[in-house]
Amino acid sequence: MRYSVAMSGDTEAVMRDHLLREDGQEDVLIATYVLSTGIERTTAVIRSVILPRDGERHVHGNASFTSAYVLRAAHEARVAGHGLALLHSHPGGHGWQRLSRTDWETESDYERVARSATKMPMLGMTLGGENIAWSARFWFDRTEPTWAESVRSVSPVLAVTWNDELRPVPKITGAQERTVSSWGDRSQGRIARLRVLVVGAGSVGLDVAQRLAATGLITVGVMDYDAVERRNLDRMIGATRLDAALGRAKVDVAARLMKSAATADVIDVRRHEVSITDPVGVSIALDYDVIFSCVDRPWPRAVLNGIAYADLIPVIDGGIALTTFPDGHMRNGIWRTHTLTPGRPCMACIGQLVAGEVSLDKLGLLEDPEYIEGAGREAPSHQNVAALSASVSASLLAQFVSLVAHPGSRGAPAPLHYVLSTHTLMQSDTSCGPYCAYENATRTGDRRTPIAEHRNDWREEVEARKAKRHPLRLRILSSVEYLLQRYTNRLR
Numbered sequence: 001m002r003y004s005v006a007m008s009g010d011t012e013a014v015m016r017d018h019l020l021r022e023d024g025q026e027d028v029l030i031a032t033y034v035l036s037t038g039i040e041r042t043t044a045v046i047r048s049v050i051l052p053r054d055g056e057r058h059v060h061g062n063a064s065f066t067s068a069y070v071l072r073a074a075h076e077a078r079v080a081g082h083g084l085a086l087l088h089s090h091p092g093g094h095g096w097q098r099l100s101r102t103d104w105e106t107e108s109d110y111e112r113v114a115r116s117a118t119k120m121p122m123l124g125m126t127l128g129g130e131n132i133a134w135s136a137r138f139w140f141d142r143t144e145p146t147w148a149e150s151v152r153s154v155s156p157v158l159a160v161t162w163n164d165e166l167r168p169v170p171k172i173t174g175a176q177e178r179t180v181s182s183w184g185d186r187s188q189g190r191i192a193r194l195r196v197l198v199v200g201a202g203s204v205g206l207d208v209a210q211r212l213a214a215t216g217l218i219t220v221g222v223m224d225y226d227a228v229e230r231r232n233l234d235r236m237i238g239a240t241r242l243d244a245a246l247g248r249a250k251v252d253v254a255a256r257l258m259k260s261a262a263t264a265d266v267i268d269v270r271r272h273e274v275s276i277t278d279p280v281g282v283s284i285a286l287d288y289d290v291i292f293s294c295v296d297r298p299w300p301r302a303v304l305n306g307i308a309y310a311d312l313i314p315v316i317d318g319g320i321a322l323t324t325f326p327d328g329h330m331r332n333g334i335w336r337t338h339t340l341t342p343g344r345p346c347m348a349c350i351g352q353l354v355a356g357e358v359s360l361d362k363l364g365l366l367e368d369p370e371y372i373e374g375a376g377r378e379a380p381s382h383q384n385v386a387a388l389s390a391s392v393s394a395s396l397l398a399q400f401v402s403l404v405a406h407p408g409s410r411g412a413p414a415p416l417h418y419v420l421s422t423h424t425l426m427q428s429d430t431s432c433g434p435y436c437a438y439e440n441a442t443r444t445g446d447r448r449t450p451i452a453e454h455r456n457d458w459r460e461e462v463e464a465r466k467a468k469r470h471p472l473r474l475r476i477l478s479s480v481e482y483l484l485q486r487y488t489n490r491l492r
């Protein structure tokens with residue numbers, strides 16, 4: 001299991017303001033957390049900050065907690081059902097901070113109090129003031145802490161402090177020269193370590209996944225349970241006639257293309273042939289730092305909209321809608337992209353997700369011709385043009401760069417949409433309303449509203465595809481292609 005800590009930008013600002021004093025002395029602070037549990041990573045999501053009252057801590061020399069402060073906070077955490085986090089600052093500290101002897105003893109001493117009150121491991125955190133670097137460890141018992149791999153501050157600006165020992169800076173390769181000259185080797189080191197998931201490996205997702213690999217990311221996941229068909233070939237650039245003939249899984253095609261495009265020495269491409277609307281898909285998604293939503297149905301988008309706020313994993317979503325005149329001529333095209341994260345409105349608040357549609361999608365009615373006719377609805381439009389889907393992926397990727405490299409320090413923009421017929425790019429000024437269920441569930445972690453459901457339909461589809469036997473001619477072609485690919489990717 002890997003460990004990480006996530007906090008919203010607002011919470012991080014409150015904690016930073018308290019811990020970095022004007023007089024330059026160390027300080028201490030207590031917070032509470034909830035868990036967000038993935039398959040391979042557990043994240044402590046900072047839930048609330050418990051500021052000390054007068055006399056509850058000493059700040060001269062080595063700052064220290066009083067037992068009264070720890071006991072009060074442990075009680076508050078227990079009542080709320082949260083875990084307890086003890087924080088302190090190293091004002092002159094630079095980068096990921098280690099524990100001094102005194103820090104170790106303090107945290108180890110309070111571990112028992114925290115665990116017996118909350119029944120959860122105690123979290124220890126340090127803020128290095130020199131370059132605003134957070135570090136964290138989990139105390140499962142009092143003998144030795146388990147270090148986290150990263151601490152993420154999540155807002156339109158995603159700032160991650162990495163534990164270089166557990167996730168080392170990847171080597172910069174010759175193929176990355178131009179990338180590195182654009183944002184510097186420090187940014188490259190931070191960005192390349194992000195684990196990014198692309199949900200939906202169709203025209204847009206396939207393009208995004210390849211460009212992430214080419215940017216030098218060392219771990220990229222793709223999630224899709226669908227297979228390539230002949231009718232996809234006008235948009236899935238890089239997918240071949242052989243892929244369609246074999247009905248290959250879209251994630252396999254994406255993995256092949258990503259390995260060809262990768263500029264890192266070694267890329268770890270994770271293939272997830274599952275549905276994001278299933279609890280297993282959600283658990284997998286919780287292992288990632290950033291998610292691209294390249295799906296167009298309401299249910300999967302609702303699940304991702306939830307994760308963005310509850311689990312503090314920024315989701316970059318987008319899509320395109322083309323309309324035609326009755327005579328078949330093109331009328332208009334609109335593409336939208338938005339980054340879902342605390343500080344930016346969710347998909348429901350910008351009208352990109354309608355609750356009623358999610359329920360219909362769950363019931364499988366959105367593609368049901370009988371229902372569509374009976375309800376007097378318009379049949380879903382599946383128009384798409386390869387020449388335009390690149391505009392969606394380009395806009396999604398630009399949001400990603402703003403989120404992680406933050407040129408101009410502003411981070412991800414407000415929701416954008418481009419109107420093709422009038423050539424106008426617009427920025428929405430909507431914010432989440434006070435009654436937004438998604439935003440109100442921010443920082444709830446494993447207590448997120450359950451929208452995903454266990455289903456067998458997609459499982460059966462995947463199994464049927466795997467069981468299928470193909471003609472010998474296609475199998476030989478496939479083996480030759482595989483070998484050629486493998487040896488080509490080994491060229492240095």
Ligand SMILES: [Zn+2]
Nearest residue numbers: 346349432436
């Ligand atoms: Zn909202």
